[in-house]
Amino acid sequence: MTMAPKREAYDVVVVGAGPAGLAAAATSAEAGLLTLLLDENIGPGGQVYRAIASTPVTERNQLGADYWVGADLVQALRTSDAEIIQRATVWSLDRNLEIAVSVGGASAFVKARRVILATGALERPFPIPGWTLPGVMTAGAAQTMLKSSALVPDGRTVIAGQGPLLWLLAAQILRLGGRIDRILDTTERGNYFAALPHVFAFLTSPYFAKGLAMMREVRAKVQVVSGVTELAASGDGQLASVNYVAGGKRETTPADLLLLHQGVVPNVNLAMAAGIEHRWDDLQLCWSPVLDASGNSSVAGIAIAGDGAGIGGAGAAVVRGRIAARAAVEALAPAVAAKLTPMAALRADLAKAERGRIFLDTLFRPAPQFRIPSGDTIVCRCEEVTAKDILDAVAIGATGPNQLKAYRRTGMGPCQGRLCGLTVTELMAQARAKSPQEIGYYRLRAPVKPITLAELAAVPKTEADVKAVVRG
Amino acid sequence: MTRHVDAIVVGGGIHGCSTALHLCLAGLKPVLIEKDYAGRHASGVNAGGVRQLARHIPEIPLSIRSMGIWEKITDLLDDDCSFESHGQVLVAENEDELAACRARVAELNALGFVHEELIDATELRRLVPAVADTCPGGVVSRRDGAANPAQATTAFRRKAEQLGATVHEGTAATNIRHSDGIWHVDVGAQSYTAPVLVNAAGAWAGTIAAALGEPVPVETVAPMLMITSRVPHFIDPVVILRGRKLSFKQFKNGTVLIGGGHLATPYQDRNETVLDWKSLATSARTVFELFPVMRDATIMRAWAGIEAKTKDDLPVFGPSARHRGLYHQFGFSLHGFQLGPGAGAVMAELIVNGGTQTRIGDLSIDRFHSPTL
Numbered sequence: 035m036t037m038a039p040k041r042e043a044y045d046v047v048v049v050g051a052g053p054a055g056l057a058a059a060a061t062s063a064e065a066g067l068l069t070l071l072l073d074e075n076i077g078p079g080g081q082v083y084r085a086i087a088s089t090p091v092t093e094r095n096q097l098g099a100d101y102w103v104g105a106d107l108v109q110a111l112r113t114s115d116a117e118i119i120q121r122a123t124v125w126s127l128d129r130n131l132e133i134a135v136s137v138g139g140a141s142a143f144v145k146a147r148r149v150i151l152a153t154g155a156l157e158r159p160f161p162i163p164g165w166t167l168p169g170v171m172t173a174g175a176a177q178t179m180l181k182s183s184a185l186v187p188d189g190r191t192v193i194a195g196q197g198p199l200l201w202l203l204a205a206q207i208l209r210l211g212g213r214i215d216r217i218l219d220t221t222e223r224g225n226y227f228a229a230l231p232h233v234f235a236f237l238t239s240p241y242f243a244k245g246l247a248m249m250r251e252v253r254a255k256v257q258v259v260s261g262v263t264e265l266a267a268s269g270d271g272q273l274a275s276v277n278y279v280a281g282g283k284r285e286t287t288p289a290d291l292l293l294l295h296q297g298v299v300p301n302v303n304l305a306m307a308a309g310i311e312h313r314w315d316d317l318q319l320c321w322s323p324v325l326d327a328s329g330n331s332s333v334a335g336i337a338i339a340g341d342g343a344g345i346g347g348a349g350a351a352v353v354r355g356r357i358a359a360r361a362a363v364e365a366l367a368p369a370v371a372a373k374l375t376p377m378a379a380l381r382a383d384l385a386k387a388e389r390g391r392i393f394l395d396t397l398f399r400p401a402p403q404f405r406i407p408s409g410d411t412i413v414c415r416c417e418e419v420t421a422k423d424i425l426d427a428v429a430i431g432a433t434g435p436n437q438l439k440a441y442r443r444t445g446m447g448p449c450q451g452r453l454c455g456l457t458v459t460e461l462m463a464q465a466r467a468k469s470p471q472e473i474g475y476y477r478l479r480a481p482v483k484p485i486t487l488a489e490l491a492a493v494p495k496t497e498a499d500v501k502a503v504v505r506g
Numbered sequence: 507m508t509r510h511v512d513a514i515v516v517g518g519g520i521h522g523c524s525t526a527l528h529l530c531l532a533g534l535k536p537v538l539i540e541k542d543y544a545g546r547h548a549s550g551v552n553a554g555g556v557r558q559l560a561r562h563i564p565e566i567p568l569s570i571r572s573m574g575i576w577e578k579i580t581d582l583l584d585d586d587c588s589f590e591s592h593g594q595v596l597v598a599e600n601e602d603e604l605a606a607c608r609a610r611v612a613e614l615n616a617l618g619f620v621h622e623e624l625i626d627a628t629e630l631r632r633l634v635p636a637v638a639d640t641c642p643g644g645v646v647s648r649r650d651g652a653a654n655p656a657q658a659t660t661a662f663r664r665k666a667e668q669l670g671a672t673v674h675e676g677t678a679a680t681n682i683r684h685s686d687g688i689w690h691v692d693v694g695a696q697s698y699t700a701p702v703l704v705n706a707a708g709a710w711a712g713t714i715a716a717a718l719g720e721p722v723p724v725e726t727v728a729p730m731l732m733i734t735s736r737v738p739h740f741i742d743p744v745v746i747l748r749g750r751k752l753s754f755k756q757f758k759n760g761t762v763l764i765g766g767g768h769l770a771t772p773y774q775d776r777n778e779t780v781l782d783w784k785s786l787a788t789s790a791r792t793v794f795e796l797f798p799v800m801r802d803a804t805i806m807r808a809w810a811g812i813e814a815k816t817k818d819d820l821p822v823f824g825p826s827a828r829h830r831g832l833y834h835q836f837g838f839s840l841h842g843f844q845l846g847p848g849a850g851a852v853m854a855e856l857i858v859n860g861g862t863q864t865r866i867g868d869l870s871i872d873r874f875h876s877p878t879l
Contacts, residue, residue, distance in 0.1 A: 128780045309778055431664050440656030480781060484804035491794040493787035
């Protein structure tokens with residue numbers, strides 16, 4: 035079922051059907067605004083509610099109660115008048131709110147009066163020696179397979195890293211009968227003390243009880259090694275073993291699969307390509323868009339909700355989606371806005387949903403050695419550029435990620451910096467003794483996801499094409 | 507704090523960097539002032555064409571001068587700038603266009619220029635096997651080629667600095683003024699003075715010239731480019747079309763650069779451009795028709811660089827018509843990259859020797875101010 039947008043113009047276009055996008059589109063459509071929701075996946079849900087309408091996993095407790103919240107959001111949206119297009123890849127957005135979207139191999143352009151970006155998060159790069167070996171993948175990729183196809187690992191499996199998603203994934207794999215041989219926890223010991231001042235907020239947050247129960251559940255079944263300070267994958271053309279240091283002791287464990295995870299970061303590509311201002315977030319160690327309290331960005335008419343606005347989790351994403359949509363309704367149909375949940379109530383909901391976040395961010399702040407690699411460790415997978423290559427380029431004059439492109443082509447491959455951008459910024463910042471904010475990020479450009487030349491060539495002609503254009 | 511130097515060059519594109527380098531080679535100590543970083547705009551993000559082919563006649567001598575430098579670029583910069591010479595080919599898509607090519611080559615030959623050579627369908631097919639069968643011939647300039655623009659501009663900047671130029675990046679030159687034969691420029695809290703000022707500020711140069719009483723008809727434009735994923739090697743020379751806006755080049759790594767001068771909307775004050783995808787689609791259609799091998803390639807990225815275009819598409823190059831010690835080097839109108847090395851060499855000759863053997867008279871700023879206009 036691949037359909038192009040029915041209209042050329044909408045009041046509100048929402049990009050992404052995760053928690054924020056689902057909530058935003060429903061709020062906007064319920065208020066009577068012409069609403070289009072564009073989502074890249076085959077069904078709604080984003081990452082956290084992936085395959086919510088189609089998952090083969092029917093035993094509800096295997097994926098957890100939080101997962102099934104997504105079903106209600108989808109239901110609310112489907113009863114609204116919002117137009118929803120799945121497998122729709124938005125590949126361009128500019129400050130004139132012109133959107134280019136690819137659906138079923140054909141591209142269309144739509145114009146919006148308001149855009150709400152809900153493009154969510156990406157897993158933070160985890161550049162350790164050997165991370166490009168077959169057999170090493172991200173926890174998120176494993177979770178995608180689990181949710182959409184009920185596939186779980188059955189070979190010798192090691193999970194390494196830190197963060198709430200790591201424990202959630204481990205619990206889900208175990209509940210579905212999958213195999214985990216060892217968990218290597220890279221949380222820095224010092225983080226426990228740093229997080230202590232925020233512990234009260236966390237204890238009273240929705241995360242606490244669930245998180246604790248999940249960790250207990252996993253620890254009962256799997257050997258967990260804490261305080262891992264070094265990590266490497268090795269093998270000849272295929273992962274064979276994982277080497278690590280914990281408590282000063284070096285260990286090697288054989289493995290067929292290594293799942294890496296050290297948290298998620300905002301997926302900034304579309305927002306940055308649209309020219310939206312971002313700033314370096316020193317706590318979450320990533321780029322976050324500069325937003326006002328309603329999620330409005332530096333580009334007039336574009337708001338950002340959900341984890342793309344700064345990592346806040348699914349609960350916060352839903353509220354941020356509602357806030358951004360309410361702001362759009364206030365701007366486009368003020369009379370209707372009065373009938374919606376008051377902004378003050380939404381902001382109170384958000385404060386509640388965000389409770390405990392600082393504790394998690396502080397506790398699970400990844401250690402420098404797992405963010406800033408050295409030597410022959412690959413940073414840019416597309417162009418196979420190592421940490422040493424980048425330092426060499428800095429030595430002969432590359433001052434930031436954009437200059438580095440000229441020397442090493444980093445960020446110019448198919449991933450458009452998604453797998454190397456943060457590493458490059460932090461590596462160059464360290465090498466040049468500057469802050470990441472001063473070093474900056476790649477200037478990102480459309481198409482945010484590649485499109486074929488044939489697809490672009492098939493875009494409907496314009497008046498300008500008809501005019502004879504003669505080279506001077 | 508004020509520092510006196512031999513020359514102030516405003517603008518860190520390939521032109522400003524090349525001029526700074528050549529001034530150093532002549533024994534001067536210039537300062538180069540760039541508001542962003544060297545190569546941030548058109549110089550760093552253009553198609554990298556090193557082209558004598560299909561140039562306006564008044565700039566051909568400068569282009570030929572430049573070509574000689576490009577061919578020995580490693581000797582000059584200790585950096586090969588990824589320069590490759592596989593020729594540039596102008597493709598005629600029909601007999602009318604081929605007739606125009608024939609006339610053009612004859613005109614050049616009559617003027618004593620021999621770098622452009624008329625080719626028939628057989629030679630065209632030999633040089634560009636992938637081109638559509640219907641094309642009857644074209645023109646080749648065999649010494650032409652391409653370089654990596656950001657690498658080249660950066661290499662000029664680096665070499666200039668090594669040879670004694672002061673490079674001041676990240677702050678704009680402001681308050682440009684002159685008194686008693688000395689130019690003064692502020693760069694943040696720092697000031698520079700010098701007997702010579704070179705205006706090589708690209709899209710920002712028109713404003714500087716106007717403020718100094720020499721307005722020229724110049725606009726800011728942002729030509730768009732796009733690059734594809736890697737495809738198997740199928741073409742060596744750079745290809746441009748006679749009748750349609752297209753330039754086309756495959757890099758060693760297999761990626762293909764598609765350009766040709768369709769324009770984005772520049773937002774100069776924000777250093778930003780908004781792409782026009784419907785125009786880029788026109789380029790995609792042209793490639794689709796001419797190079798069937800490209801149809802399944804994917805477009806990875808598109809962009810545009812901000813630069814200056816004059817009313818007659820010729821650069822403003824040479825001494826000011828109004829002020830002693832002021833030199834202009836801007837308005838290269840979408841084809842300035844190849845000229846950079848030669849223009850810097852000639853500019854240094856103008857500044858140091860007061861003249862040059864290279865014919866540049868038709869590029870002077872006074873063509874816009876002659877009383878007959």
